[in-house]
Amino acid sequence: MKTAFVVLAAGKGERLGGQPKQFRLLGGKALWRWSLDRARALVTGKLVDEIVLVLPSPDSVKEIGPTLPKDVIAVAGGATRALSVREALRASSCETVLLHDAARPFLDTALCKRLLNVSSGENAVIPLLPEANALKRIDESGVTPVDRDGLFITQTPQLFPRVALLGLLEQASDFTCKDEAELWLRNGNKLDWVLGAQKNFKVTERGDWEMACELAQNKTICRCGLGYDVHPLVPGRPLVLGGVVVPSRLGLDGHSDADALTHAVSDAVLSAAGLPDIGTLYPASDERYKSIYSMKLLTDAVSRAGECGWFVEWVSVVLTAQTPRLNPWKEEIVRSLESVLGEGRISVTFKSGEGVEPAGTSRAIFVWASATLCRNRVIVTD
């Protein structure tokens, strides 16, 4: 029996406000990616066979689809959660599905195992948590206590036989149910349940978001990488630094565009991620890299690091050049690098060589860069 894991990320996040919450960055990665990474771990652990990601629109599928691992099916959702689920079920080919809110980033494997253990392939199973708080109802008659005995909070993932649930959704005329369990029960079906998990809470309001940010921080590890480069300054070559062409009598000599600054930053990023250096990944002997715009290499290095779960937290650069004076170009260079590294993630310092050979006599430019990369601990530990 095959199981699909569906990440529902097509909502508007109206209660939290701002951009749809699933696209907010939590610990450096989009909220929806937390669930996707969990799903990938489930595939690796052979608990799940297929992943479907439901995004808000065909445009978002076009934009995000190419950045996804090849085995993830991306589809556009609908105006309500039930319609988003229907699209996912249509796209899947598995017998059972685990339907999970992208707004619940801290799903653990143990909960998924509990659900799968109770699954017969034909029943539905959902996670429930006993309500622990004293409850009140507020209405026109004022505040009255509500007995919490027998009340449970519903979570996701919710497990269903795919074809049976799809049948209900294809025939439904009302798509406003809060979750699929509601639709399932309304049609006279039986439901099994397992114990949910406290930390599998849903990010709905501002307080949830703040709590998620704190939890994500505890799960983050950082590593620092060092990069260095030097190129000779010669006449008749453009001077490219951080992807910006700086007017200069002399330019840097080299096989690519000789952008020493971008090379140092790329090596720092690759080193922090524990990946091979640029000389190994993009060798000068390979004709494909002749005269290449080095910002392309940096983009590739950042994306390779991203594939291993690393995101750039901070990059610090020191560059030594006697001529030309580079401070007037600093803002443009920083902006150019930010277009790859992310806004507000780089500091660049220019030093003159004080006449000391060879940078101080305009014969070369030296660059040192350090990159701090962070990764969510959760990806590597379970």
Ligand code: CTP
């Ligand atoms: N969802 C979806 N398609 C919809 C509505 C919701 O895929 N048409 C997803 C959300 O992206 C979220 C999950 O269902 O991951 C749980 O829904 P909820 O917390 O209500 O998210 P939103 O609908 O986005 O938020 P709000 O109700 O505050 O607008």
Ligand code: MG
């Ligand atoms: Mg909603």
